Amino acid sequence: xxxxxxxxxxxxxxxxxxxxxxxxEPLYEDIHVALVKEAEVKAALVEADAAQERLNEIAKRYExxxxxxxxxxxxxxxxxxxxxxxxxxxxxxxERNGFSAKxxxxxxxxxxxxxxxxxxGLYRTYLISFTIPASYDIFRTFLRTLEDSLALRDSADxxxxxxxxxxxxxxxxxxxxxxxxVQIVGYSLR
Numbered sequence: 001x002x003x004x005x006x007x008x009x010x011x012x013x014x015x016x017x018x019x020x021x022x023x024x025e026p027l028y029e030d031i032h033v034a035l036v037k038e039a040e041v042k043a044a045l046v047e048a049d050a051a052q053e054r055l056n057e058i059a060k061r062y063e064x065x066x067x068x069x070x071x072x073x074x075x076x077x078x079x080x081x082x083x084x085x086x087x088x089x090x091x092x093x094x095e096r097n098g099f100s101a102k103x104x105x106x107x108x109x110x111x112x113x114x115x116x117x118x119x120x121g122l123y124r125t126y127l128i129s130f131t132i133p134a135s136y137d138i139f140r141t142f143l144r145t146l147e148d149s150l151a152l153r154d155s156a157d158x159x160x161x162x163x164x165x166x167x168x169x170x171x172x173x174x175x176x177x178x179x180x181x182v183q184i185v186g187y188s189l190r
Contacts, residue, residue: 171188
């Protein structure tokens with residue numbers, strides 16, 4: 001009887017350990033994995049909600065743009081530049097602002113020396129060169145007009161020379177006409 005007294009508890013203990021190892025422990029591991037996955041899914045849902053809110057905010061901002069915003073943006077930095085059209089637009093810009101240009105020329109940065117060029121960079125540059133005969137005050141007005149224009153341009157070079165006009169003796173130097181040689185760098189996306 002003493003042997004049965006010890007064998008039955010040992011068998012029950014072995015049965016309990018075996019049940020735990022084979023049945024309960026794998027369930028605990030599965031539950032733990034499921035809880036980790038649930039936490040990841042909840043975090044992803046929170047991120048998705050935040051992304052949706054951000055998308056809604058961007059959509060509202062996009063809808064609040066003025067109707068001509070896309071056209072104005074294409075004036076600032078156009079997708080493409082046609083050199084002949086650019087010559088015509090520059091001539092119109094100069095004439096509209098009361099300036100007659102001599103030797104107007106446009107060239108593109110085809111050697112790839114700039115950030116843009118044709119080398120697959122972010123943008124392409126082009127150089128507009130022209131000469132304006134004007135007094136200093138009128139030339140300053142031209143520079144202000146150019147600065148206020150919507151297109152993204154940099155003044156690359158400005159040089160000047162005297163114009164020979166008869167009857168300039170005795171006149172104030174502010175009234176003399178000078179030939180201003182101007183080079184402007186413009187940009188386009190392609």
